Amino acid sequence: MQPETPTDTAISHALAVQELRKQYDKITAVDDVSFQVGRGEIVGLVGPNGAGKTTTINMVLGVLQPTSGRIFIGGIDIARRRAQALERTNFAAVYAALPGNLTVEENLTFFGLLYGIPRLRARVDELISEFDLKKLRRTKCGLLSSGEQTRAALAKALLNRPQLLLLDEPTASLDPSAAQLIRAKIRALAAHDHCGILWTSHNMIEVETVCDRVLLLSHGRILLEGDPKSLPQEQGSASLEELFIRMVR
Numbered sequence: 254m255q256p257e258t259p260t261d262t263a264i265s266h267a268l269a270v271q272e273l274r275k276q277y278d279k280i281t282a283v284d285d286v287s288f289q290v291g292r293g294e295i296v297g298l299v300g301p302n303g304a305g306k307t308t309t310i311n312m313v314l315g316v317l318q319p320t321s322g323r324i325f326i327g328g329i330d331i332a333r334r335r336a337q338a339l340e341r342t343n344f345a346a347v348y349a350a351l352p353g354n355l356t357v358e359e360n361l362t363f364f365g366l367l368y369g370i371p372r373l374r375a376r377v378d379e380l381i382s383e384f385d386l387k388k389l390r391r392t393k394c395g396l397l398s399s400g401e402q403t404r405a406a407l408a409k410a411l412l413n414r415p416q417l418l419l420l421d422e423p424t425a426s427l428d429p430s431a432a433q434l435i436r437a438k439i440r441a442l443a444a445h446d447h448c449g450i451l452w453t454s455h456n457m458i459e460v461e462t463v464c465d466r467v468l469l470l471s472h473g474r475i476l477l478e479g480d481p482k483s484l485p486q487e488q489g490s491a492s493l494e495e496l497f498i499r500m501v502r
């Protein structure tokens with residue numbers, strides 16, 4: 254039996270993952286991975302298709318049971334105090350669209366009720382304004398463009414003022430201008446609200462711009478870790494993209 258008391262590292266970080274593993278029969282999707290996301294830190298999780306990024310995120314979100322390993326959110330072990338750990342967390346992903354038959358406002362209200370947000374109407378108004386959704390508040394989410402859906406999904410992800418935010422390719426469907434605005438918002442969230450952010454992306458220029466630290470995952474293992482601005486040079490590559498391709502091949 255694992256000791257209940259979290260380590261100092263787990264307590265001081267928004268997320269601490271210790272020797273996390275997910276085994277599917279003969280496939281090891283995540284292979285004893287350990288890493289942390291600090292409070293106010295943006296960590297990029299990058300890797301080729303099938304590297305284990307989504308599996309890792311789904312275990313942190315509590316929707317997939319790890320084969321072994323531990324996950325602490327703000328020092329709380331999700332295996333022992335799941336509800337408390339997950340109420341500090343939120344996520345947005347292109348594959349997890351908001352229910353299309355509800356309007357933007359109905360979706361935010363619905364999720365706000367699920368999270369038990371106090372003064373919900375004011376919080377919904379605040380987020381609608383912050384994500385430039387005023388004209389779309391009564392539009393069904395299924396009718397929104399992909400960029401608009403991303404803004405609505407991010408507004409939903411911030412409802413509970415999470416301490417840990419998981420973003421799976423948040424800018425994948427955005428035009429360059431919309432993507433830049435979203436990146437600025439996420440950076441501000443980390444800087445001002447001290448939210449820890451785990452960000453997956455296949456866009457290495459974006460990772461270099463946004464992330465404080467990058468983890469390169471391949472075949473379920475972390476191959477490299479460091480500051481995305483200095484790591485390529487330290488490893489003898491001209492750019493993060495070149496380093497990524499060299500490591501993965």
Ligand code: ATP
Nearest residue numbers: 277280281282300301302303304305306307308309
């Ligand atoms: P992508 O960039 O393509 O989204 P990823 O890094 O998110 O990839 P995962 O979706 O985490 O990769 O998949 C990791 C590995 O685990 C892959 O080899 C995948 O085929 C395998 N895998 C994922 N889910 C299952 C499952 N339910 N059963 C068996 N294998 C699975």
